Structure formats: structure tokens, C-alpha cells
Amino acid sequence: MSTALDAYIRTNRQRFLAELKDFLRIPSISTLPEHRPDIDRAATFVATSLSAAGMENVEIIATPRHPLVYADWMHAPGKPTVLCYGHYDVQPADPLDLWASPAFEPTERDGNLYARGAADDKGQMYMHIKAVEALGAANGTLPLNVKFLVEGEEEVGGASISKYVAANPDKLRADVGLVSDTALYAEGLPTLCIGLRGLVYLEIEATGPMRDLHSGLYGGAAPNPVFGLIELLAKAKDAEGKIQIPGIYEGVEQPSPAERESWSRLPFREDDFRIQEVGAPALVGEPGHSVLERIWSRPTFEVHGIAGGFTGTGSKTVIPAQATAKVSFRLVPRQNPDQVIRAFQDWVRANTPKGIRTAVRVLSASPGLVVDPNHPALAVASRAFGEVFGKPTVFIRAGSSIPIVGDFAQHLGIPTILMGFGLPDDGLHSPNEKYKVENFYLGIETIARFFEQYGEREQAV
Amino acid sequence: MSTALDAYIRTNRQRFLAELKDFLRIPSISTLPEHRPDIDRAATFVATSLSAAGMENVEIIATPRHPLVYADWMHAPGKPTVLCYGHYDVQPADPLDLWASPAFEPTERDGNLYARGAADDKGQMYMHIKAVEALGAANGTLPLNVKFLVEGEEEVGGASISKYVAANPDKLRADVGLVSDTALYAEGLPTLCIGLRGLVYLEIEATGPMRDLHSGLYGGAAPNPVFGLIELLAKAKDAEGKIQIPGIYEGVEQPSPAERESWSRLPFREDDFRIQEVGAPALVGEPGHSVLERIWSRPTFEVHGIAGGFTGTGSKTVIPAQATAKVSFRLVPRQNPDQVIRAFQDWVRANTPKGIRTAVRVLSASPGLVVDPNHPALAVASRAFGEVFGKPTVFIRAGSSIPIVGDFAQHLGIPTILMGFGLPDDGLHSPNEKYKVENFYLGIETIARFFEQYGEREQAV
Numbered sequence: 001m002s003t004a005l006d007a008y009i010r011t012n013r014q015r016f017l018a019e020l021k022d023f024l025r026i027p028s029i030s031t032l033p034e035h036r037p038d039i040d041r042a043a044t045f046v047a048t049s050l051s052a053a054g055m056e057n058v059e060i061i062a063t064p065r066h067p068l069v070y071a072d073w074m075h076a077p078g079k080p081t082v083l084c085y086g087h088y089d090v091q092p093a094d095p096l097d098l099w100a101s102p103a104f105e106p107t108e109r110d111g112n113l114y115a116r117g118a119a120d121d122k123g124q125m126y127m128h129i130k131a132v133e134a135l136g137a138a139n140g141t142l143p144l145n146v147k148f149l150v151e152g153e154e155e156v157g158g159a160s161i162s163k164y165v166a167a168n169p170d171k172l173r174a175d176v177g178l179v180s181d182t183a184l185y186a187e188g189l190p191t192l193c194i195g196l197r198g199l200v201y202l203e204i205e206a207t208g209p210m211r212d213l214h215s216g217l218y219g220g221a222a223p224n225p226v227f228g229l230i231e232l233l234a235k236a237k238d239a240e241g242k243i244q245i246p247g248i249y250e251g252v253e254q255p256s257p258a259e260r261e262s263w264s265r266l267p268f269r270e271d272d273f274r275i276q277e278v279g280a281p282a283l284v285g286e287p288g289h290s291v292l293e294r295i296w297s298r299p300t301f302e303v304h305g306i307a308g309g310f311t312g313t314g315s316k317t318v319i320p321a322q323a324t325a326k327v328s329f330r331l332v333p334r335q336n337p338d339q340v341i342r343a344f345q346d347w348v349r350a351n352t353p354k355g356i357r358t359a360v361r362v363l364s365a366s367p368g369l370v371v372d373p374n375h376p377a378l379a380v381a382s383r384a385f386g387e388v389f390g391k392p393t394v395f396i397r398a399g400s401s402i403p404i405v406g407d408f409a410q411h412l413g414i415p416t417i418l419m420g421f422g423l424p425d426d427g428l429h430s431p432n433e434k435y436k437v438e439n440f441y442l443g444i445e446t447i448a449r450f451f452e453q454y455g456e457r458e459q460a461v
Numbered sequence: 462m463s464t465a466l467d468a469y470i471r472t473n474r475q476r477f478l479a480e481l482k483d484f485l486r487i488p489s490i491s492t493l494p495e496h497r498p499d500i501d502r503a504a505t506f507v508a509t510s511l512s513a514a515g516m517e518n519v520e521i522i523a524t525p526r527h528p529l530v531y532a533d534w535m536h537a538p539g540k541p542t543v544l545c546y547g548h549y550d551v552q553p554a555d556p557l558d559l560w561a562s563p564a565f566e567p568t569e570r571d572g573n574l575y576a577r578g579a580a581d582d583k584g585q586m587y588m589h590i591k592a593v594e595a596l597g598a599a600n601g602t603l604p605l606n607v608k609f610l611v612e613g614e615e616e617v618g619g620a621s622i623s624k625y626v627a628a629n630p631d632k633l634r635a636d637v638g639l640v641s642d643t644a645l646y647a648e649g650l651p652t653l654c655i656g657l658r659g660l661v662y663l664e665i666e667a668t669g670p671m672r673d674l675h676s677g678l679y680g681g682a683a684p685n686p687v688f689g690l691i692e693l694l695a696k697a698k699d700a701e702g703k704i705q706i707p708g709i710y711e712g713v714e715q716p717s718p719a720e721r722e723s724w725s726r727l728p729f730r731e732d733d734f735r736i737q738e739v740g741a742p743a744l745v746g747e748p749g750h751s752v753l754e755r756i757w758s759r760p761t762f763e764v765h766g767i768a769g770g771f772t773g774t775g776s777k778t779v780i781p782a783q784a785t786a787k788v789s790f791r792l793v794p795r796q797n798p799d800q801v802i803r804a805f806q807d808w809v810r811a812n813t814p815k816g817i818r819t820a821v822r823v824l825s826a827s828p829g830l831v832v833d834p835n836h837p838a839l840a841v842a843s844r845a846f847g848e849v850f851g852k853p854t855v856f857i858r859a860g861s862s863i864p865i866v867g868d869f870a871q872h873l874g875i876p877t878i879l880m881g882f883g884l885p886d887d888g889l890h891s892p893n894e895k896y897k898v899e900n901f902y903l904g905i906e907t908i909a910r911f912f913e914q915y916g917e918r919e920q921a922v
Contacts, residue, residue: 197677201776210740215763216658216861219791220702220755221746222739227698227764234695237688239814241681278683279671282816285682294681302676303687304779305770310787315662315824317789317861318765326771328778330680353700355743363776400677400778 002452004138009130009444016130016444017113017437019049021106023088023122024115030066030089030156039152042088043067046150049126053133055148063160066152070171073132074145079455080377081145083174083414085404086125086181087154090117091429098431111437118435119426124180125150127421127440131447143455147174151404154181158403165407176377177408178450180443182420185396186267190385190446193418194378195255195296195370195397196405198331200340201363204229204348205324206308208356213319223355226308226323231353233325236301241285243301247343251334255297255397256373262395263292296397300330330368330399337365366406370397371415377454381417384449388442419446463913465599470591470905477591477905478574478898480510482567484549484583485576491527491550491617500613503549504528507611510587514594516609524621527613531632534593535606540916541838542606544635544875546865547586547642548615551578552890559892572898579896580887585641586611588882588901592908604916608635612865615642619864626868637838638869639911641904643881646857647728651846651907654879655839656716656757656831656858657866659792661801662824665690665809666785667769669817674780684816687769687784692814694786697762702746704762704790708804712795716758716858717834723856724753757858761791791829791860798826827867831858832876838915842878845910849903880907 009016028042029035046069047058055071066089074081093103093116101107106115113123128148135142149172151161165172185191206225213222237243255263270291274283285294294300308323310316329340345360352358371378382393398418405416421443427433489503490496507530508519516532527550535542554564554577562568567576574584589609596603610633612622626633646652667686674683698704716724731752735744746755755761769784771777790801806821813819832839843854859879866877882904888894 199677199778201778208741213739214861215761215765215789216660216791216859218739218756219761219763219860220759221734221744221752223741223743223745224763226767227694230691230695230764230767231698231700233688234691237692239692273682278674278679280669280684280816281818282684283682284684284814284816291682295679298681300676300680302680302685302778302780303691303770304676304777305772305781306687306691306767306784307772309764309766311766311768311785315787315789316765317660317662317763319763320766323767324772326776328676328776330677353745355741355745357742398677399680400675 002138005134005448005452008134008138009441009448012134013441017440020123020126020440023126024106024117025104027104027116028089028152029092030153032092039066039089043069043152046088047071049129050148053129054136055132055146061164063164065160068161068164069150070148072145072147073142076142076145076455079144080175080457081147081173082451082454083147083149083172083177083408083412084128085149085177085179086128087121087151088125089152089155090120090122091155093431095431100432108437112434113437113440114432114434116433118433119422120428120433121154121181123435123440124421124443127180127443127447128178130444131451134444134448135451143452147172162403162407166411169411172412174412174414176375176414177405177416179402179404179416179418180420180447181402182398182418183422183424183426184420185394187423188389188391190389190391190393191420192378192382192385192393192395193398193420194373194395195333196368196401197296197399198335198337198366198368198406199401200329200331200337200365202327202344203324203361203363204327205322205359206232206356207322209319209321212321215317215319218319222319223353224319225356226320228353228356229306229308229323229325232348232351232358233303233327235351240287243299245301245343245347248299248329248340250339251336252299252332253334255293259395260293263290266292266394266396268292295399297332299332299335301327302330303327332368333370335368337367341365366401366403369405369409371417375415376457377415377417380454381419381450384453385419385446388446388449419450463599466595466909466913469595469599470902470909473595474902478901481584481587481901484587485567485578486565488565488577489550489613490553491614493553500527500550504530504613507549508532510590511609514590515597516593516607522625524625526621529622529625530611531609533606533608534603537603537606537916540605541636541918542608542634543912543915544608544610544633544638544869544873545589546610546638546640547589548582548612549586550613550616551581551583552616554892556892561893569898573895574898574901575893575895577894579894580883581889581894582615582642584896584901585882585904588641588904588908589639591905592912595905596909596912604913608633623864623868627872630872633873635873635875637836637875638866638877640863640865640877640879641881641908642863643859643879644883644885644887645881646855648884649850649852651850651852651854653839653843653846653854653856654859654881655834655856656794657829657862658757658860659796659798659827659829659867660789660862661792661798661826662787662789663805664785664787664822664824666783666820667693667817668783670780670782673782676778676780679780683780684814685780686817687781689814689817690767690769690784690786693809693812693819694764694788696812701748704760706762706804706808709760709790709801711800712797713760713793714795716754720856721754724751727753727855727857729753756860758793760793760796762788763791764788793829794831796829798828802826827862827864830866830870832878836876837918838876838878841915841918842880842911845914846880846907849907849910880911
């Protein structure tokens, strides 16, 4: 890293943190309509910060819900383009009485900055802006081309940005996406998340008798849709958790030996995970796969909820007419969501018990994603991250989806570097959300260094 | 039947019906507190009617809820004693706008009397009183000893009468109970119901993780109580409906060949039952047993309701911490409810999936009952019924419970004759409840004739 850059970041630390605090004071809660003025203030704050950092073509883009903020700096011909993403909206702060200091009055304690949005995602997104500012100030120019697209609906589904990305592939064209909205695997451990599971979410309804029946009068001969649905769904997995629906595992790609080897070196303790995070008598899942493999690189079938018949206080002897369940598959790379849906529908049709009718509704479908391990940005990000933290970077995956990564992959054809600086105990969505102040500074340094080093490459054609 | 008795009933038909209409005009809805004065009026009506019919020791017995009415006539030493039961309370009448004539303004149309309670049970209970009146008026005495116990809580659980029977076995001592609160199997077909299924009703709760978990982060390794409960309950029956819980079929008594033969002659059409009553694509149940056997003389395991996790609109990717289901067994004679409960608890313990905890709560337990086919009252009732209707009496069972029958069996040690004169389409608990006027008269005649013929026997010691 250039000495000038290093010096600029060091010299301006306190100001960067003070600005972040101003940002965090805006209660831009996206799900509460009464905070709509705060949403607009936060969007304006982002736009102003981008301008001040030297970004150009700054736009606040109206959408049917909350505005997007766009900016770019495209004066490095022949160099790669990074598309930075973040979100300025936050979760509600309640229960308010569990906060040790007010959620929207950022407070430093024990090296942490406590505030709603400190880690998710204002504090992390703001590092991108400060990295650009620092590079520009130190060197008079940027080492590569940069675009920003920041949204205000991440906590409420992100519908607007998804449509915007699909509609504007030329404007957003880039070589790689950059998102800082994740956490280090453990304190001090530079971590890149290079795989995400996809999701096929479905609703299944079972019907039988034309109306609720008295179980005394009809029990033994009338089909029961609650039991029928139970019978059906129980067949979806064997006792060890392996999915029994034909075709579901088609296309499932194993993680590479290097990735597995990397996972085996993570400071993961199965007992801690079971007791402190899950809190159940035992973990479950496919034999022959480690816990991390099961939650990161294996497909799952889950029943999220089921409802049918009488569930109030006391007894009611009813054979219900109807039952429904919400179910999902988590998908891993190379599984095809459409094929998974078809496989489920075929299996439901073939296994619906006698006397019952079933209907399947698809609520959403997205594929699993993995960053091409040969993409040049990944090697550069890994090196920069490791240099700043003084340790080799580990590669992990996440079992859940980050929708923007799918949007960038689908509509822009680019991978996304998930370079987050949070910690596992940051308390996202909970009272006393925090962000480690040192990680805010290290993040700015890592991102700036990544930009510098990635900018040394000519643009991939 | 004596000519005098026959003449008395014939001569007084119109008055009997007019009195019943007065009874039906009292809206003695037991579940609505604002009708409490009507409950008291109805109890008084019953007490007054019993006195007028020549019954003695008439009592209105206060209970924690609605009064019981007791009366007896015990001047036939050496003769059997019949304990008549009925209830003066009724279901609510709503939805009121679906009634063709007001629910509490009894109206004759097409040979039927329309009113709430016409068949369930005022119209049927009143036949007992009129039979006693007619016997006394025609012969100057009764042919046997008679006791009445009438309640006002049948539609709200019948807690008071159950306690009263348990506490007063000497006062209520009798040779047989008589209940008219059921229906003929088909129009014009004299029908005695001689078996009832019992019920063990249970709640089962499954827990796993200490809190709801994100299925992306934990799916594949964390146990899911909804799926665990599904897995467990699905094992309770095989695909054909046979219960797989060890010990459940212990003690199950087959119906006698005579009973089965009688059922095979009933005007039962499986397709009509499936299409008109159940309304499902197919019937289900144990192979090798007819539909009537399955609903009358076979145990069942039913899931009445299940709830757990997210079941609202849209998608939520949760691994829930908890799930519950309401389940029951219908029991047939010689199954022991306590043993069934133990068998279920043992089975749950042995089959609870890994990572899940389960707890079973017993909500109620009652055995199945069958009238001893050799009890003298049964043969007499069958003959009297057949003579009045001009056809041989058929013996059926009911798949549901009638709690008073269990109370009489348990605390008084007596069987109960279920001699009902309703029709399957009487619309109990529904708008436009009706009772066929002719059946009201035939019922009085049948009951009187049963008393006469049963009184020809010396009392069983």
C-alpha cells in the first residue's frame, strides 16, 4: 500500500468515525412507513458522501418504494471496474429497553461502536466510500474504475434494486461486485465468503373431505388431509436426513478438495455450535458430511411450518378438510431450481396418499452460487485481506442467500466478492448491534489495498 | 300393547305435540350465559311435566352450572327399574338467517316439526315423559319402576351430570338406562345402537432448537421439530391405515358374526357415503374390514390438528423451535384406555427422532362400550321397536362417544338402551333442525310398549 494512502487513512480515522456516527443517527428503518423521511435523509447522506469522496454522476434514483443511490468514476481505461453494493436501510430497533445505549445514538464502548446499522450495513458500506476517498486523496486518482449502487430496501425484500439491475445491465457493467455485509469467520481471521446456497420456497396444500368431519362418525374410513400431508412429507427425507425425492441431488457439485481442506482448518467446534447456537440435544444431517458441509454445500429440504385442523385449547374431534405446509429446498451450485421444482411436483403427485388431493405453489426460486476460484479478483482480494490482517485468508460459504449476488450473476454476469468485516456476535437485527471500531479502519485499508492491487491488472476482456 | 294405552296415546296426540311446542319455545341454549333464565325455565318445564305424568320425588338439583331434574316412581316391587336420561339444553340457533321459520317458534311443514331441539333432544326426551303418562293414565299404574335424570349441559360437556352419577349410585340404581338421543339408521327402520367407541385424546409437543433458527444458516445440521413431529406421526399408521403402535390392538373385540351379518343388511351404499357424506376422492382404512366395521368396531388413530413454524402469507425461512399436534385414538370394546395411553407414550419415546424432545399430555380417556347382547332389556326393546315399526329391528353402533352411557356403565354398572327416533337428515346443530312428527308418536308408543313388555319380567337379581 502506498505510504500516502496509509498516512491519509491513519490521519483521518477520527473524522471517518465521526461521519459514520452521523450516518448512524439517521433512523432509516425501511419497514416502518413513519420513517420514510429518514430513508430519504439516509439516501441523501450516501449521495453527498459519494460526491465528497470524488465519485461522479451521483444520482438518487426514485423507485416504487425507497430510492437507490448510484455513482461512478470511470477514468481508468483499460483497468477493471468494481461495482460496490451496500444498503443504507436498517432493521427496527425494538425491543428498545434491551439497548444499553440508544439505538440511534452511536456509542463507543470497549472498542466497539454500538448502534442499529453499525455492522448491518451502514458501517460496512461506508468503508467502501472512505476507501475511494482515501485513494483519490492520496494519489490524485483511482487505480481502477468504480461504480456504486446502494439500496434502501435490503431489510424489506429488495424488490426495487433487483428490477433496476435487471433493467440496466449496460449502466452497471463491471468486472466484479463488491459487498461488505458479512462477517469474519472469527475475530482477526480474514474471511472471504465464496459460496451461497440458493432457495426454492414452496407451499403445499392437501385437501380431502368436502368439509371438516366428526372423527367419531367418519374416523377409520374418511381420509385425513393433515395425516396425508404428514405421510407425504415424512417420505421426503430418510431418518438420517438424506433427501429421498428422486432427482434432487442432480447437478450437486462437491466443494473442491482445497475448499474442504480450508474448512477443516477453521476454528469450528461442533459442540459449541450445537450448544451455543442451535441449543438442541443433537445435530442432525447427512452422514459422511461435516457440519460445515451440511450447512454450506449440501442441499436441504426443510418444513418451515405446517397448519391444519384444530390446534386451540382443549379437544376437538375433527377430521379437517384441509392442511398446508411451507417447505423449501436450499440449493447448492449446479443444481437447477426449475428442475428441483419439477422433481418435487412429480414426487408429490406420485406419493400423494389415497383420498387426498395436493397442490403445490412456487413462492420463489434462486440458484446456489459459488465464485469461480480462478477469477482474478478473488486471488487479489484474498492477498490484500491477508496482508492487512497478517494471516492467510480463509474461504467459507454461507448457507443462506444474498439476493444481490444472484442479481449481479444473472443480469451482469459477474461474480461478487463478499468481503465483510463484521464479527459473528455483532448482534445484527438484535438489540445492542455493534461494529468493532478497529475493523472499520482495517476494512477501509483492506478495500483500498484490494482496489490498488486489482488495479494493477489490465481489464479482463 | 293394551287397548287402553293405545287409545290414550291416539286420543292425546295433538295435546302431546302442543306441549312439546311449548317446551321448544324456551330457548334453553346452554352455551350462552344470557340464556341462563331459559335454562331454568326449561328445567322447571321438565319437572312440571314429570309431576303431571305421575312421577314422584321430583327435584330440581342445583349444580355448579345448570340444574339437573330428577324424578322416580318406584311402586313396582320385583319389577325392573329403567333410568331414563335426556337433556333439555340446546345448541345455539345461528346462523339465524338460514332458518325457514324461527328456531324457537316450532313450525310444522311436510310432516316435520321444525325447531331448535326438536330432535336433539327435547322432542325425544319428551317421549319418555309422555310414555309414562300414557301408561299411568291407561292402566292406573306403571308396569315397572322408573327414574328420570335430565340434564341441561349436554351441549357444553355435561360435567355436572357426570359428577352427580358418580356421587349417587344408590339413588340412581337401575337395571338399564334408556336414552333417546340418536337416529334410526334409515327412515322407517327400527334401530338400536348397541356399541359406542371410546376416545383417548392427546396432545403431543415437539421441541428442538432453543429458538427459531434461520434455515439458511443452520439448515442441514439443526433438528427441525416440525419435521420431527411429522416423521414420528407418519409412523403411527401404515399406508393402508393400520395402526403401527405396538399394543394398540390389544383387547380389541371383533363384532359378533350376528352383528356383522346385521350390518351387511343395512341400506348402506359406500358410494353415497363417500360422495354425499365425506366428499373425498376415496375412502381409506384397514383392508379386510367393511366401511361400517372401520367406523364402528375398529380403533383409529387420528391427527386432528397440527401447528408449528411459519404459516402466514409469503415465505419465512425458519427452522421452528416447537411444534404441536392434537391426536386421538377411538377405542372399541375391551381396549383399555390406560394401556393405550401407555403404549402411545412408550412408542413416542422410542421413536422420537434424533435432536428432538417430545412431551405427551393426556386430555381425556374413555373406553369403548357395547351392550351385552344377552341383556334381557335389549331383546325386549328390539321386539317392541320391531312391532311398532312393522320391521325387524337392526343393531348398529356409533363411532363416537355418548358420555352418559359411559357414566352409567362405570358408576351404576348398567347398560344403556339407545333407542332413538331421529332421522339421519334431522340437521342437529344446524339451521332448520327438524323432527318427524310421526316418529314422535311412534316413539311414545315404542317406549310405552318397551316398558310394558320389560315389566312382564321379574327383576334380575
